[in-house]
Amino acid sequence: MVVHLAGGRNIIVDAKVPLLAFLEATEARDERLRDERLAAHARHLRAHVDALGAKAYWRHLATSPEFVVLFVPAEAFLAPALEKDPTLLEHAAAKKVVIATPTTLIAMLRTVAHAWTQEALTSRTREIFELGRDLYxxxxxxxxxxxxxxxxxxxxxxxxxxxxxxxxxxxxxxxxxxxxxxxxxxxxxxxxxxxxxxxxxxxxxxxxxxxxxxx
Missing domain, CATH: 1.10.287 (Helix Hairpins)
Structure with a gap:
């Protein structure tokens, strides 16, 4: 999906996160199987990050920053993957992918929107300054x-x-x-x-x- 922000800017969000291995882990009665499926969940998430980064969605949308958001629908889905793969967030950042849960997604969108609003105000102030000098x-x-x-x-x-x-x-x-x-x-x-x-x-x-x- 595409989230439209102030100033004509857009944030691309992908919500097709693989959760099958995580669901299998929650249903597993054996601790070893549960641990193995959580490790598989971390691998699946990393593979999804690689695939998402390779698509480079931002190249097809000029008003988008050079990253895409990988939306994970709950903290409970992300925390076990980070336990198994502590470098997952850094790896995603290198691929220009931001992993976000509902809480972090809203905070990130508000921060980006605020930054762009300030940038727009700065640009308008600079334009007014130039017009004033030209008029003078x-x-x-x-x-x-x-x-x-x-x-x-x-x-x-x-x-x-x-x-x-x-x-x-x-x-x-x-x-x-x-x-x-x-x-x-x-x-x-x-x-x-x-x-x-x-x-x-x-x-x-x-x-x-x-x-x-x-x-």
Whole structure:
């Protein structure tokens, strides 16, 4: 079976554990036969671990960690096997197989789910940090553009007012003399200078970037 966890992750669980030898041991009346069947139970469990590890189920499911859970339905089934084969758990781990009973399975799933949730939060925090840095940089660039536009408008206003002054002093004076001599009928209108200046950037972040200093 596949257990679906938070963050789109999955844990593959195999529950086809061989229990025939264990059941035969529980029914045996002879101590020697019982001991022999428990040893067989340990061998069967180890062989199942080898077969399960060789299948490498995680390769077929990209969202699964590189291990598969071998589910043993009760502690009573696992304990005798470990008595006969004390290295069974280490052997299983080397094969990327985790042997779990109901208690350990739930604890393991909760731990893995929590770890992935924390990883997702860390990833989201890192993404927000990168977006914030990118936004701050873009604001600085926009401030540079606005500052250049403001300086360009200021130069335009200055040039316009200079042209108005030249028009008044160099062109309109003799033109008005013509009007005073009644050579022409209409009086020329006098253009007004632009009095309102361009507002400078006041935000230190934007003004700093516009001046070439770090924002």
């Amino acid at each position: 940089t873009r604001l600085g660039t926009l401030g540079e553009h606005v500052d250049r536009l403001g300086r360009s408008l200021s130069r335009t206003v200055t040039d316009f007012n200079t042209a108005v002054g030249s028009l008044e002093s160099r062109v309109l004076v003799p033109a008005r003399r013509l009007a005073a001599m009644e050579v022409v009928e209409n009086v020329l209108a006098t253009p007004s200078p632009v009095e309102t200046g361009v507002r400078a950037l006041s935000a230190t972040e934007l003004a700093g970037r516009a001046d070439g200093t770090p924002g």
